[in-house]
Amino acid sequence: MATVDSRPARAGGTAVRGSVFDSTGYHRARKAVLAVLAVVAVAVLLAWPAITDYYSYNASYYDGIVASAAISAILTISLNLSMGYGGMLSMMHSGLQLAGGYATGYLVVKLSGSWLLGVAASVAVGTVVAMLVLLVSLRATYLYFGMITLAANLIVIEVGREWEPVTGGIVGVSGIAPSIGDEIMSKRAFYYVVLACLALAYVLQRNLVRSGVGRASMAVRESSDTASAMGISPSRAKLLLFAVCGGVAGLSGALYALQLGFINPDVGLLDNGIIFFVGLFLGGISTLIGPVIGVGFIAALVELIKDQARYTTLVLGVLLLVAMMVIPQGIVGTWKASRVGRDRLSEPEDETLPDTVPDVVPEVRDVPDGVAALEGSGIVKHFGGVHALDGVDVRIMPGTVHGIIGPNGSGKSTLVSCLTRYHQIDAGQVRIFGEDAPHAAHGVAHAGVTRVFQVPHLFERVSVLDNVLTGMRMRESYSWVGAVLRSPSYRRQDRKEREEARELLAFAGLASRADWLASSLSHGQKRLLEVVRAVASRPKVLILDEPATGLTSDELDALGRLCRVLRERGLAVVLIEHNVDFVMGLCDELTVLESGKVIERGTPEKVRNSAAVLEAYLGRPDLVEEAS
Amino acid sequence: MSPEAIIDGLFAGSVYALVALALTIVFQPTRIMNFAQGEAVILGAAAAYQIVALEKLGWVVTLGVTIVLAALMGLLMERMIMLPVRMSGSRYAWIIATLAAALIFQSLFNLAFIDVDALRPNPVIAGGFQVAGITVEWQEALTIVVALVVMAGYDLFLRRSVYGRAIRATAHSSDTSVLMGIPVQRIVVLSFVIGAVITAVAGMLAAPVIFVAPATGLMFTIKGFTAAVIGGVGSPRGALVGGMIVGVLDTVVRSLVGGSVGNFAVFAALAVILVVFPSGLFGKPMEAH
Known part of the structure; x- marks a missing residue:
């Protein structure tokens, strides 16, 4: 939506561009006003107990309203992480809150433990429940995931109703109060505890979302296939995010129980x-x-x-x-x-492509001679009765551009999916630099083989820069805790990544569009961005599935240039293409497929003169002549 | 466990099956799981309560009024749900819209019957009969028969009539259906109306026996949904089987162990079935939307 709205400003010429809302001054003023508003909001929240004390005889009531709202906000932040950023429709958040509340209730009332211990227990319980639910439902798609969480929510409530020794049954647990030593903490002091927790949850959300961990989750939300191609394990990304959500929801449950002093099954409804x-x-x-x-x-x-x-x-x-x-x-x-509220976008410029190749472009060195970068032998793949691939051998050497061509339906894309483990193969072997390829698609990416899909698989709702950064997820070594705490190592890596991503974009001529939404790019730019994103993952083998479709001749040149640079750097580039001129001009070696079999392989020259290839593409000229 | 528990289970199951059928009917052309569907159960029960228990009018009047009111509710639901869904474009729009509709209806029922615990009119036919030593209440038998007839009728309608074929086509691809000249919008409206009427009739028949409170609509949706998922969303027969499984499981576990363990068993069964058969027992995989 944002893109649709932001377009007229660029296309509409001076009339719109000259509008006040696009001027630098306005943006500076807006930023200042928003900052002041934020400071005022925080100040009011901090001073709230004093304000209510001064103006009202019923101060604790108004303090309680804000505290309760803050607790709800914590839970909603957790829900936002799960649904908004993770794409996981969770209908068990009230159940997680309930579970967290029980943990605190049990610890504080039944075991007379410290309330801090209770909060810790709640976070742990929330995390564990969320992880369990996610683990059993890894296979479920979007809607069914929602339904499993709904069932889980109902189960948590039923457990609460029945497990009287711990949960107090239908009546629940009451008399939960935070106490320091023998003294019960005042409501006013607890108000600040709640506020601190809200700040904590917000910072956690912000730092997580802006780090590679968050980008990985958003990648999985958009498409788990693409995420796998970036070396992101969809299951792990989901598990991590949902566990964090569970922990935050558990925290809000603990606060709920402490704030209101009771917890009962109805909370989870x-x-x-x-x-x-x-x-x-x-x-x-x-x-x-x-x-x-x-x-x-x-x-x-x-x-x-x-x-x-x-x-x-x-x-x-x-x-x-x-x-x-x-x-x-x-x-x-x-x-x-x-x-009024949108961010200023940099003006697009026609960029001249830099002549020097940035160091960011990966380099493959020290490869033993004669070992194929990617090798498939005897690959067989059936779909029902269709033999999509029937014993295909393909060897792709490092430092070459390897073309795979063939008529429609000859099995080119299937071959790529088999080599990168998106399809299970029925027979045959895939080796990467002489070693058996891992069995999961994201494992193949880790082994150095990155693919670009036939139809654009960009993460459209994030910026161009974030798309490239997502491609770098594989080499990020910080944990989610490091990201949330913004540890020195995280900051160093993050800064370096951003620099490198901008360099790469500049190399591809997309630098001025780095902050645009990916969905606002033209088709050709999208394809180019996808290649850049794949390059950012530092692959040793890069597989491009029909990258040239729909590109203008300029864009074709840029793509060809990029492929040549990668070849010089020792990468193996696999091109699956229909555009014969493009392929012939670029490739060192070709493999020609027809009906799932290799009918020719070798140099472009050899393929061009092959009778079998001519027949596959044009039919048999001799027969045509006979008929006429 | 008494054999009556099985009969009770089949009776409750036929109510859930009807809700499941209605959910399926709405789901097929719209790809929306209507969380407000159960509110029509309350509508049926409330109409029966108001007319039979309070106004002392006959069941024929009740049936007529219920069907008219339910049709109106269906029309209203279609507007309340489809309009925001179309205008929003968020992938979560459907769940928010249907939950909001459920909320609205629920609070309306709550306001209208604010001091009523259970909407319980007298049964259509009082008393019961004995089969092989098992007492069966007439009301239960009637409900089961009605459920079977409705299921069979809808199945026949779906397979034999032109409209049914159009609905099935829309279920596959509403975009293509538009190109084929099928009035998709009319089919969507019709689905909401048929769904609401079926659910309301189920509520009307169930009210004399089952506990129906003004705020229990969501529970019926969830049980019906469980039935639909167990049977595989999209097939009337699956809805029937799923409904019966849910009903019998619920009542039998309830009578064996007691209390709300019945619910627990049902939701645990739902979770297990979804984990083992991600597309239900009889259904085809439902693509993510």
């Missing part, structure tokens, strides 16, 4: 969980501050209509439907997409 969905969508899903704003808005609304409390659900429901129609991207998303 989906009916109560809906408020988090409303908050998330009202505020803006997949935005950092959206969940907090959304929940704050709802809390204020509920407070305003508290005299008509029985209409609350009705009002919330109608509000949600109206919001979906009027501001489908939520408050924050709509603001960001609007003329």
